Amino acid sequence: MKRFILIQLVLGLFLGMGQLSAQDEPPTIKVQKVAEDVYLYSYNIHNSLFVVANDTVLVTDPQNTDSAQRYLEEIRKITQAPVRYMVYSHRHGDHISGGDQFGSGFTTIGHVNMQGKLGPTSYGERLPLDMSFSDKLSVFLGDLEVQLIYPGPNESDDNIIVFIPDRKVAFQVDTVGVRRLPWRVFSGGKPSNWRDALKILADLEFDVLAPGHGVVGGKEHVVEYIEYIEDLINAVRERMDRGESLEQIQESLQLPEYADWIFYEQFLKMNIEAVHKEFSEAR
Numbered sequence: 211m212k213r214f215i216l217i218q219l220v221l222g223l224f225l226g227m228g229q230l231s232a233q234d235e236p237p238t239i240k241v242q243k244v245a246e247d248v249y250l251y252s253y254n255i256h257n258s259l260f261v262v263a264n265d266t267v268l269v270t271d272p273q274n275t276d277s278a279q280r281y282l283e284e285i286r287k288i289t290q291a292p293v294r295y296m297v298y299s300h301r302h303g304d305h306i307s308g309g310d311q312f313g314s315g316f317t318t319i320g321h322v323n324m325q326g327k328l329g330p331t332s333y334g335e336r337l338p339l340d341m342s343f344s345d346k347l348s349v350f351l352g353d354l355e356v357q358l359i360y361p362g363p364n365e366s367d368d369n370i371i372v373f374i375p376d377r378k379v380a381f382q383v384d385t386v387g388v389r390r391l392p393w394r395v396f397s398g399g400k401p402s403n404w405r406d407a408l409k410i411l412a413d414l415e416f417d418v419l420a421p422g423h424g425v426v427g428g429k430e431h432v433v434e435y436i437e438y439i440e441d442l443i444n445a446v447r448e449r450m451d452r453g454e455s456l457e458q459i460q461e462s463l464q465l466p467e468y469a470d471w472i473f474y475e476q477f478l479k480m481n482i483e484a485v486h487k488e489f490s491e492a493r
């Protein structure tokens with residue numbers, strides 16, 4: 211018992227130290243202009259898109275309390291125009307908490323499926339929606355149109371595309387990235403749903419892909435992401451048809467074409483598991 215307490219004490223000390231140093235370490239903040247009027251704000255590994263046009267600001271994802279404060283500071287270096295719209299990419303707390311730091315006077319917008327599922331998280335407050343939609347909604351900053359498109363269930367059942375046709379920019383969070391594997395077991399989503407949603411994204415006319423994590427890319431990165439999911443599904447199903455177990459598939463299956471993608475080593479086995487689960491259930 212004594213030993214247990216001692217271990218706890220030492221562990222607590224270490225954890226405490228970890229927290230201290232994490233707090234002392236300032237976050238990495240970056241703002242990139244990805245097209246005329248369109249910017250990508252990064253706080254450590256999280257990205258949010260914002261649009262400044264015709265004396266109006268539209269922001270997406272405040273992320274968390276600390277991030278939201280810095281986000282607003284960065285916007286104020288560019289414009290004094292009021293923030294009129296706050297668009298939520300999807301309901302996950304690490305992306306859309308902290309909106310209260312923007313004050314008031316703006317309209318929160320998100321997919322109807324997040325209605326009633328918001329509220330506080332460990333990252334801060336997720337403000338309730340003022341406006342929701344099920345398929346598509348256009349928001350106008352003067353004459354600049356920002357389209358919000360729900361491509362069907364993907365990483366979550368409320369994850370949308372933010373598309374600015376006149377600037378040829380598309381922003382999507384968590385469902386796509388530049389040369390990186392889907393998160394763990396596809397975040398619990400169905401791989402075939404991700405693929406189908408990404409096909410809707412790929413059909414839009416854009417040049418700049420702004421993802422919620424990682425570097426900015428282009429249409430080609432959406433296309434190769436779809437190819438990855440298709441290659442994965444085909445390879446897993448082929449082995450399932452041969453009667454191989456999940457463990458056997460995880461042991462033997464490699465997709466060397468994608469070996470240099472981020473998370474390949476960490477997540478390939480979990481990605482396989484997600485496909486196996488979907489197509490076992492489908493039988």
Ligand SMILES: [Zn+2]
Nearest residue numbers: 300302365384
């Ligand atoms: Zn997410």
